[in-house]
Amino acid sequence: MNPLGALLVRDMRLSIRVGGGALMGVLFFLVVVTLVPFAVGPDLALLKKIGPAILWLAALLASLLALDRLFATDHEDGSLDLLLMSRTPLELVVAVKGVAHWLTTGLPLIVAAPLIGLLLNLDPLAEGTLALTLLVGTPALTFIGLIGAAIAVALRRGGLLLAIIVLPLTVPVLIFGVAAANAAIVGPVPFGTPFTILCALTLASLVIGPFAAAAALRQEME
Amino acid sequence: MRLCAIDLACHRGGRDVFAGLNFSIASGQALTVTGRNGAGKSSLLRSIIGLVRIAGGRLVLEGGDPELTIAEQAHYLGHQDALKPALSVAENLRFWAAFLGAKTVDTHACLDAVGLADLADLPAAYLSAGQRRRLSIARLGAVKRPIWLLDEPASTLDVSAQQQLAELMRTHLDASGLILAATHGPIGLADAQELRLDDIAPVGVVDEERDGRSESSIPVSAAAIGRATHTSAAPSQPDGDQVRS
Amino acid sequence: MTLTELANPSRFLAFANRALPWLGGMTVIAFAFGLDMAMNAPNDYQQGATVKIMYLHVPSAWLGMLGWALMSVAALGTLVWRHPLADVAAKAAAPIGAAFTLLCLVTGSLWGRPEWGTYWVWDARLTSELVLFLLYLGVIALWRTVEDPSRAARAAAILTLVGAIDLPIIKFSVDWWNTLHQGSSVFRLGGSTIYPTILIPLLVMALAFTLLFATLHLAAMRNEILRRRVRTFRLMQASAAS
Numbered sequence: 153m154n155p156l157g158a159l160l161v162r163d164m165r166l167s168i169r170v171g172g173g174a175l176m177g178v179l180f181f182l183v184v185v186t187l188v189p190f191a192v193g194p195d196l197a198l199l200k201k202i203g204p205a206i207l208w209l210a211a212l213l214a215s216l217l218a219l220d221r222l223f224a225t226d227h228e229d230g231s232l233d234l235l236l237m238s239r240t241p242l243e244l245v246v247a248v249k250g251v252a253h254w255l256t257t258g259l260p261l262i263v264a265a266p267l268i269g270l271l272l273n274l275d276p277l278a279e280g281t282l283a284l285t286l287l288v289g290t291p292a293l294t295f296i297g298l299i300g301a302a303i304a305v306a307l308r309r310g311g312l313l314l315a316i317i318v319l320p321l322t323v324p325v326l327i328f329g330v331a332a333a334n335a336a337i338v339g340p341v342p343f344g345t346p347f348t349i350l351c352a353l354t355l356a357s358l359v360i361g362p363f364a365a366a367a368a369l370r371q372e373m374e
Numbered sequence: 375m376r377l378c379a380i381d382l383a384c385h386r387g388g389r390d391v392f393a394g395l396n397f398s399i400a401s402g403q404a405l406t407v408t409g410r411n412g413a414g415k416s417s418l419l420r421s422i423i424g425l426v427r428i429a430g431g432r433l434v435l436e437g438g439d440p441e442l443t444i445a446e447q448a449h450y451l452g453h454q455d456a457l458k459p460a461l462s463v464a465e466n467l468r469f470w471a472a473f474l475g476a477k478t479v480d481t482h483a484c485l486d487a488v489g490l491a492d493l494a495d496l497p498a499a500y501l502s503a504g505q506r507r508r509l510s511i512a513r514l515g516a517v518k519r520p521i522w523l524l525d526e527p528a529s530t531l532d533v534s535a536q537q538q539l540a541e542l543m544r545t546h547l548d549a550s551g552l553i554l555a556a557t558h559g560p561i562g563l564a565d566a567q568e569l570r571l572d573d574i575a576p577v578g579v580v581d582e583e584r585d586g587r588s589e590s591s592i593p594v595s596a597a598a599i600g601r602a603t604h605t606s607a608a609p610s611q612p613d614g615d616q617v618r619s
Numbered sequence: 620m621t622l623t624e625l626a627n628p629s630r631f632l633a634f635a636n637r638a639l640p641w642l643g644g645m646t647v648i649a650f651a652f653g654l655d656m657a658m659n660a661p662n663d664y665q666q667g668a669t670v671k672i673m674y675l676h677v678p679s680a681w682l683g684m685l686g687w688a689l690m691s692v693a694a695l696g697t698l699v700w701r702h703p704l705a706d707v708a709a710k711a712a713a714p715i716g717a718a719f720t721l722l723c724l725v726t727g728s729l730w731g732r733p734e735w736g737t738y739w740v741w742d743a744r745l746t747s748e749l750v751l752f753l754l755y756l757g758v759i760a761l762w763r764t765v766e767d768p769s770r771a772a773r774a775a776a777i778l779t780l781v782g783a784i785d786l787p788i789i790k791f792s793v794d795w796w797n798t799l800h801q802g803s804s805v806f807r808l809g810g811s812t813i814y815p816t817i818l819i820p821l822l823v824m825a826l827a828f829t830l831l832f833a834t835l836h837l838a839a840m841r842n843e844i845l846r847r848r849v850r851t852f853r854l855m856q857a858s859a860a861s
Contacts, residue, residue, distance in 0.1 A: 158472035162461070169460040175763070179756045186749060194741030230454025237423045237445035239475055270728065270738045271749075373425055493860055499766070500857040 155240045156248045163252035167218070177214050177257040178264045184210035185268050196273045203272035204282050204333035208289075211261050212322060215254075215290050219297040220314040222253055223305040223369065232305070236373055246369070247362040250298045258290040281336035281343070285350060289329040292354040295361030296321045302365035305372050325353050375437040375520055376400045377422075377444070377552060383430035384417050391417045393430065397569050401437075401520070401550035404543065404563045408556075409571030415556035416453070418571070419523045422554070423450050438520070448521035449474075455510040459499035463490055463509055466498050471516040484516040485509075488538055503530040508538070515542060522546060524555040528562075536562060628844050631704060635841040642834040649827035656820035669733055674821060676726040678828035679719045683751060684786055685832065686716020690758070691783040694776035704840070706772030707847075709779065710762055711839035715832060717755035724752060735799060743792035744800035747785060754782040768847060 153161070188206045189199060199206075226232040235245050265286055266279040274282065300318035304310030331346035376398060383393035391414035399405045407415045420426040422433060423445035435444050457466050464481050471479035485491045488508035493501070498509065507530045514522060522543070528536050540562030543553055547563075555561055653674070663670035690712045696705030727745065728738040739745065758775050765771035792800075813821070 153472045155473045155475060158469050162458070162465075162469045165465070166458055166460055175756070176760055179753070179760060182756075183753055186753065189741045189746075194746075196737065196740065199741075228454070229458070230452045230456040231458075233420075233423075233425055233450060233452055233454075234456050234470070234474075236425060237448070237450060238473065239442065239446045240473075271741075273737055273739065490860075493857055496853050496857055500854050502858065505857065505860070 155238065156244060159235075159245065159248050160252050163249055164256055167253070167256040177217055178260050180217055181210050181214040181261050181264060182268055184213060185271060189271075200273045200275075200278075201338075203269065203274045204278065204285075204337065205330050206272060207265055207269060207282055208286070208326060208330045208333065211265065211286055211290060212293055212319075212326060214261055215258050215293045216297055216315060216318060218257065219253065219294070219301050219318075220304055220311040222249060222298070222301045224301075224310055227305050232369070232373070236369065242366040242369065243362045246298060246302070246365045247295075247358075250295050250361065250365075254291055254294040258294055261290065262286045278333070278337045282333045285329045285333045285347065288347070288354055289325050289350050292325045292350075292357040293322055295354075295357040296325070298361045298365040299368065302368035302372070305369065325350065325357075328353060375435070375550070375552065377521060377554070378434045378436070379422075379431065380434065381431035382418075382421070382428060382433065384414060384421050384426060385429040386417060386426070390429075392571055395431070395571075399552045399554065399567070401552055402547050404547060404553040404555065404566040405569055406555050406557050406561065406563070406566045407569045407571060408558070413571035415571060416525050419450065419525050419554065419556055420452075422523060423448055425450075435521075444521065447519055448523055449514045449517070449519045451510060451514065451522070451524045451527055453525055455506045457498045457506055457509060459497060462495050462497055463501070464494040466509060467512050467516060470513040474513065474517040474519075476517045479516045481516075484512045487515050487542060488512045489535065504532055504535055507531055508535055511539060511542065514546070520551050522551060522553045522555075524553065524557075524561075526557060527555060528557065528559070628703065632841060632844060635837050639834065639837055639841075642830060642837060646827060646830040646834050649823065649830050653820065653824040653827040656823055660820045661816055666734060669730060672726050672730040674824045676723060676730060677821060678825040679722040679726065680748065681825060682828050682832050683716055683720035683723050683748070684789060685829075686712050686719060687751065687754070687779070687783060687786055689836075690716065690779045691786075694779040697772050697776040698780075706768065706776070707840050707843045708836075709772065709775060710768075711836055711843050713755055713758050713762065713775075715835050715839060717752065717759060719828075719832070720748065720752045720755055724748060740799050742799045743796040744789065747789040747792050751782075751785050751789060754778075754785060758782070768850075 185206055188202075192198060192202070223232060226235060236242060238245060262283055265283050269279045269282060297314070297318050299321070300314040301310075303317060304314045307313055328346045328350040331341070332343060332350055335341045335346055336343040378398040379395055382395040384391045391412075395418070397405060407418060409415055417426050421428050424443070433444060435447070438444070438447050456470070458469075461469070463485065467481055467484060468479060471481075471484075481494065482491055485494055488511050490505060490508055490512065493505070498506065501509065507527075511527065527539055531539060543555075543561070543563060547553065553563070553566075555563075555566075657671055657674040660671070660674075662668050690709045693705045693709035693712065696702040697709065724745075727748075731740070732738050758778055761775050761778060762771050765774060
């Protein structure tokens with residue numbers, strides 16, 4: 153197997169075996185969504201209206217889950233040294249770790265989102281649109297998160313710092329993700345405009361994330 | 375192949391760890407780096423593979439693959455074992471072999487060389503410290519790389535495992551590899567040269583005002599660096615040599 | 620055979636291996652009778668055949684709650700009496716209880732769509748049942764996260780006992796709050812309000828579900844004991860290999 157394939161398989165294996173990675177993310181997602189009706193009241197019409205925003209917010213928080221350990225565990229057990237001195241460019245190594253994290257944390261959220269959407273009384277069109285915007289938008293969340301994870305790699309309380317660093321950076325993704333979902337459901341803005349911007353944000357973060365994270369790792373480790 | 379350090383210096387946390395360090399090892403040779411705790415043994419190894427920034431001097435590799443950096447031709451065995459407890463012994467080894475670029479790997483033979491063949495399917499979490507160390511060492515055999523940088527390789531090993539390690543190192547030297555090992559005690563290589571970092575006189579605090587890289591700022595230069603220094607005449611640099619500075 | 624004798628895991632394994640075929644057979648027979656009776660039970664004059672979802676919905680709700688009650692007793696067994704099989708029983712019950720609770724939620728949603736016009740409403744009964752499901756998932760996640768079984772057992776036992784507060788909330792939610800979900804009809808003061816033509820198939824189905832729970836739970840306990848033995852043997856193998 154080639155180096156990057158081996159890394160992808162290893163990281164996915166680890167996140168499935170250790171503490172049930174995918175289960176944790178979906179469970180967190182479900183719990184956050186469940187809390188909202190307790191806070192705003194069980195008004196189904198209102199929940200339907202703010203549903204896409206709730207699901208996006210919950211997905212944002214859930215996809216940051218465990219991200220702070222992405223490089224930290226490799227740092228603590230010495231694996232990161234070997235990853236850094238590898239023949240494979242560090243940017244690709246970082247990107248592959250991001251992909252593995254998204255596949256085990258982000259993808260289950262998208263699968264679970266329509267089911268959880270039922271709790272918020274979303275109709276099928278809304279469910280589909282929402283899943284589509286999450287599919288396009290969550291990779292951006294993971295890859296922006298990579299930067300924070302790399303900066304917080306050697307810190308003991310990295311989790312809190314990661315959230316503080318990363319959450320402001322994810323604001324544009326949240327804005328256009330929710331805007332696209334709402335545009336398709338209630339209008340009057342056409343769906344295409346915010347959705348195209350969301351795609352652009354994701355593509356940009358797929359490039360910027362690994363480069364910034366790799367640079368941060370190199371600085372941290374020296 | 376020959377790895378040379380010329381006037382190498384390293385600062386960490388605002389102090390000189392070592393400065394004016396010279397050594398040279400050729401294919402088939404081993405160099406043990408000794409010294410008290412904090413003398414900079416680990417920093418030296420890490421600076422060779424670029425995990426610690428070099429503050430002064432140069433590293434030259436003659437006769438290596440010109441396309442690759444020194445780190446990319448080296449194995450580094452650090453203090454930590456770089457193992458994942460949730461993966462099995464064989465999975466851990468197969469991952470590093472694949473990641474470090476081996477096309478195929480005979481897992482059984484590599485594990486057998488360090489006496490872990492029977493435990494191949496156990497999670498690495500169940501291993502003792504010595505077994506973890508041996509599993510970590512197994513990757514040196516799984517992927518061929520000419521330079522071995524070993525940080526306290528024998529620290530948690532029992533006598534028989536130390537012999538296995540010595541055997542692996544002997545095989546590596548016979549295949550014209552070279553070994554640089556930071557160590558407190560003997561590691562079973564009788565003809566290894568020794569580099570004593572304690573001999574590189576007192577380390578001073580770096581004066582923030584001065585450029586730490588200039589010759590004059592280095593407190594005491596490499597007057598006596600054990601037996602290894604006699605080969606330290608600065609080598610010529612034909613095209614294709616790699617220099618880290 | 621007393622509970623003290625069964626505390627020996629080897630005896631328990633022997634007992635489980637003998638009992639499982641019988642339990643499994645009884646489950647199949649009970650389901651055969653129960654499903655047949657449920658299919659032939661009269662339709663509701665308002666709901667039509669949709670009412671038959673109830674024969675799955677109500678027993679799975681009971682079993683979901685019974686699962687947590689069983690875990691709570693086992694939690695006491697772990698914390699107070701330190702019974703060696705208590706945490707095995709608790710760990711084995713969690714996924715099964717979660718599955719029954721999920722079945723209850725799913726069948727309820729499928730019934731709610733034609734009857735209420737929506738898959739879900741945030742009323743007290745439904746919400747407290749959903750909270751039970753989340754509690755189950757939380758306990759399962761806890762078991763999976765802590766590597767050492769005995770440490771995980773104590774943490775899970777405390778969580779289970781705290782979570783048991785949800786059980787009376789589920790049971791009395793329909794009485795305490797004005798909910799869309801109907802009130803109690805089977806177990807209530809003054810006797811059941813259901814006609815025997817519906818009640819009897821329901822009770823047979825409940826028996827079938829209970830037998831199914833017992834079969835699955837016993838098998839899961841056996842597997843958990845074997846899994847722990849494998850873990851012990853592998854630890855021994857690692858330490859014996861020097």
